[in-house]
Amino acid sequence: MITVEHLSKRYGARTVVNDVSFTCTPGTVTGFLGPNGAGKSTTMRMICGVTPPSGGTARVHGVDYRRLPNPGREVGLLLDAGAQHPGRTGRETLLLSAAIMGLPRRRVDECLDRVGLSPAVAKRRIRGYSLGMRQRLGLAQALLGDPRVLILDEPANGLDPEGILWMRGLLRDFADRGGTVLLSSHLLREVEAVADQLVVIGSGRIVAQGSKDDLLAGAGALVRAQDPRALRAALKRAGLPIRASTDGGLLVGAEPGVVGQAAADAGVALRELRPAESAGLEQVFLALTAGDGAREVGR
Amino acid sequence: MTAYPASSPHAAADPAPTAPGGVDPSVHGRPSLLRLTGVELRKLTDTRSGFWLLVVIALLSAGIVAVVVFVSPDTDQRFDNLFALAQFPVGILLPILGILLVTSEFSQRTALTTFALVPRRHRVVVAKLAAGTLAALAAVVVSLVTTAAGTLLATLDGGTPDAWSASLPAVLGSAVFQIVSVLMGIAFGLLVQNTPLAIVLSLVLPIAWSTLGELVARLRTAAGWLDTGLTTAPLVEPPTAGELTAGQWARLAVSVLVWVGIPLVAGLVRTVRREVS
Numbered sequence: 001m002i003t004v005e006h007l008s009k010r011y012g013a014r015t016v017v018n019d020v021s022f023t024c025t026p027g028t029v030t031g032f033l034g035p036n037g038a039g040k041s042t043t044m045r046m047i048c049g050v051t052p053p054s055g056g057t058a059r060v061h062g063v064d065y066r067r068l069p070n071p072g073r074e075v076g077l078l079l080d081a082g083a084q085h086p087g088r089t090g091r092e093t094l095l096l097s098a099a100i101m102g103l104p105r106r107r108v109d110e111c112l113d114r115v116g117l118s119p120a121v122a123k124r125r126i127r128g129y130s131l132g133m134r135q136r137l138g139l140a141q142a143l144l145g146d147p148r149v150l151i152l153d154e155p156a157n158g159l160d161p162e163g164i165l166w167m168r169g170l171l172r173d174f175a176d177r178g179g180t181v182l183l184s185s186h187l188l189r190e191v192e193a194v195a196d197q198l199v200v201i202g203s204g205r206i207v208a209q210g211s212k213d214d215l216l217a218g219a220g221a222l223v224r225a226q227d228p229r230a231l232r233a234a235l236k237r238a239g240l241p242i243r244a245s246t247d248g249g250l251l252v253g254a255e256p257g258v259v260g261q262a263a264a265d266a267g268v269a270l271r272e273l274r275p276a277e278s279a280g281l282e283q284v285f286l287a288l289t290a291g292d293g294a295r296e297v298g299r
Numbered sequence: 300m301t302a303y304p305a306s307s308p309h310a311a312a313d314p315a316p317t318a319p320g321g322v323d324p325s326v327h328g329r330p331s332l333l334r335l336t337g338v339e340l341r342k343l344t345d346t347r348s349g350f351w352l353l354v355v356i357a358l359l360s361a362g363i364v365a366v367v368v369f370v371s372p373d374t375d376q377r378f379d380n381l382f383a384l385a386q387f388p389v390g391i392l393l394p395i396l397g398i399l400l401v402t403s404e405f406s407q408r409t410a411l412t413t414f415a416l417v418p419r420r421h422r423v424v425v426a427k428l429a430a431g432t433l434a435a436l437a438a439v440v441v442s443l444v445t446t447a448a449g450t451l452l453a454t455l456d457g458g459t460p461d462a463w464s465a466s467l468p469a470v471l472g473s474a475v476f477q478i479v480s481v482l483m484g485i486a487f488g489l490l491v492q493n494t495p496l497a498i499v500l501s502l503v504l505p506i507a508w509s510t511l512g513e514l515v516a517r518l519r520t521a522a523g524w525l526d527t528g529l530t531t532a533p534l535v536e537p538p539t540a541g542e543l544t545a546g547q548w549a550r551l552a553v554s555v556l557v558w559v560g561i562p563l564v565a566g567l568v569r570t571v572r573r574e575v576s
Contacts, residue, residue: 049418050411050575066418069329077415083408087346096345099338100330100416141412145327 001026001180002047002149006056009042009204016042018204019056024182024197026148029175031195031212032184039204040184041079044153047182048077060149072101076142078152081134086127090117090137093126094144101145111140116166131158139167150174152183156190168194221256224249224272225263234266235259251276330417335426336433343400343434352396353434359388360442364449376453378446378465379537385442386473386535390480393438394501397431397484401566402494410575420571424489431485435477443470472534472541479531483559489566492573505558523550530554 002024009017017039024030034040045051047058049066060068060075068074084093094108112122115136126134135158142150150171156164171194175181185191191198198215200208208215220243225231228248235242240262241253249272252259256273263270343349364381404410417423454462484501491497505527512522512529523529530551533543543551 045574048415050414052572052574068418070327071418072416073327079411079415080408083411085346085403085407085409087348087407092345096338096341097412097416099334099341100413102328102330102334 001061002030002151002182003059003062004043004047004056005058007043007046007053007058008055009039009046009051010054016204017046017053020201020204020206021056022199022206022209024149024180026178026180027175028196029171029181029183029194030197030199031191032182032199032201033188033191034184034186034201036186038186038201040186040201041153043201044151044182044184045079047151048075048079050079070101070145072097072145072147074145074147075149075151076145076147078135078138078142078150078155080153081131081138081157084126084134084137087125089123089125090129090133090140091119091122093137094122094141097141097144103144107144107146111143114143114170115140132160132163135159136163139170148178149180150182152181154184154186156185156187164190220251220253220276221259222249222251222272222274222276223256223259223263223270226269226271230266230268231263231270234262234268237266238262329419330422332422332426332429335417335422336429339400339423339426339430340433342403343396343430346403349399352392352399356389356392356396356438357441357445359392360385360438361445361448363388364445368449368453373453373459376450377459377462378450379469379540381449381453382442382446382465382469382473383535383537383540385446386439386476389438389442389477390535393431393435393477393480394484394487395498396434397481397486398488398494398497398501400427400431401485401488401570402492402497405492406494408576414575421567424567424570427485428482431481432478435481436474439470439474439477442473466541468541469535469537470541472543475541476531476534479527479555479559482563483527486559486563486566489570490562492566492569524553525557527554527558 004023005021007017007020008015020039020043022030032040032044042051046053047060047065048071049064058065060071065071065075088096091108091112094111095105098105098108109119112119117133117136117140121129121133126137129137135155139152139155142152152171155167159167171181171183175196183191183195192212195212198209198212199206223231228250231250232242235250235252238258238261240259242250243253244251256275260270260273263273344353363384367381367384368376404413413423414420450462453459484497487497487501488494491500508522509526509528512518512526530547531554533539533547534541534551
């Protein structure tokens with residue numbers, strides 16, 4: 001259970017996180033989506049107390065993270081896979097964490113095994129690890145204390161397709177056994193395969209949140225016509241909102257039936273008409289955040 | 300949601316409460332300072348740089364003893380002389396060990412994990428101070444061993460009468476000297492949080508201060524109270540090493556307060572408040 005209420009972070013005049021509120025419940029995977037620089041990492045760091053918030057509160061199991069007596073046993077964290085001492089071996093890194101948490105050494109080997117790091121790799125210094133190996137080590141570290149909450153910042157970075165598939169299974173399984181998962185990504189497709197809930201953030205503000213199904217349902221229809229200009233005119237006449245255009249097709253904020261009727265009324269021949277679903281969600285995500293992202297770059 | 304009851308922070312002190320159907324978060328007690336100190340000691344030795352720094356400290360202290368045994372006149376080859384000399388390389392390198400114990404957490408970004416696992420950051424600092432103190436004591440023990448070996452060698456080739464003149468105050472004085480050295484390093488590390496800057500400051504500031512004290516007559520009185528080079532000298536300099544007068548203890552206390560106490564408190568505040576990235 002993670003409860004975030006009106007969380008804000010300002011650096012001088014710059015507001016990085018602005019009045020963010022959401023809840024992650026046990027048994028669910030929450031995908032935290034947004035373009036780079038949207039405030040995802042800062043929000044996650046504020047939940048874990050490593051970044052002091054400028055305003056608002058974040059609680060895990062109803063308690064401020066910083067007041068948890070042994071937080072590693074409650075919350076598994078992967079905030080930055082690069083934040084490991086390159087001169088330590090992977091196994092030594094986990095042994096240090098296990099010692100702080102008061103866990104037996106065999107727990108380290110169990111977790112290394114679970115994330116697929118072989119004893120030979122675990123004996124090597126992290127300096128020689130690939131990004132994928134570091135992510136796996138970070139995941140092993142997160143799982144070490146057998147927590148009931150996982151907070152993972154861009155965990156799929158650097159994993160190969162097989163690794164991503166494996167991680168999805170692991171997170172799904174974790175949530176199905178009653179755990180709470182919050183994972184961030186700047187790639188919708190990475191998250192939509194595993195998340196039940198979505199929180200979309202852009203420029204520090206939450207721009208959409210809800211269950212994935214709800215957000216999918218609102219995605220509208222994807223439509224293509226022989227004559228795109230005629231289609232645009234027909235949709236405009238019918239008062240249907242065009243949310244975005246993708247390689248010749250239009251994403252319309254209405255059910256496919258309504259769109260088809262509008263096209264038929266105007267005598268426009270269609271080449272394709274279907275519920276937007278994931279393609280639509282991608283567009284929704286882009287549309288919701290593109291403006292913000294552009295502003296970010298332009299600044 | 301009912302499976303995971305919210306626990307108040309007060310529940311942490313209560314060993315028993317477990318809600319039916321769920322595990323109270325407070326059942327996992329917080330790590331003891333003893334455990335955290337053990338972890339910090341381990342961090343001192345488990346990287347190549349840390350390991351070799353310890354080896355170099357031991358080798359230099361043994362080396363200076365060896366040089367005196369083989370090169371100096373026989374009359375210098377007494378336990379108390381050798382022991383005092385062995386303290387100097389240790390006293391130079393222990394502050395660096397203290398600095399690295401703190402700054403490597405920031406330069407290697409392990410602070411993120413450390414402070415996420417121990418959000419009460421002052422406990423990590425206390426554990427580092429304890430680990431540094433134990434390392435300083437271990438260094439004194441090692442120098443005792445190398446000094447004894449050196450004295451033994453010296454007495455084999457004739458040597459001086461009274462070669463084994465060791466005194467308990469000298470050993471205790473050295474222990475205090477080395478603990479002050481390592482704590483000063485930790486304090487500078489906490490304050491500056493940058494390895495090269497902390498090392499340069501901890502080496503340069505005392506030297507600059509000593510030089511000023513020598514050059515400027517009006518500063519000489521102040522230097523007697525604030526120059527750690529002067530105030531710690533009675534702790535290690537034979538023949539009366541460790542036998543300080545009340546006035547010398549007072550001067551030592553004042554200089555330690557200024558060079559260790561103040562940066563330690565300021566550094567602690569900075570470390571507890573800072574954002575870890």
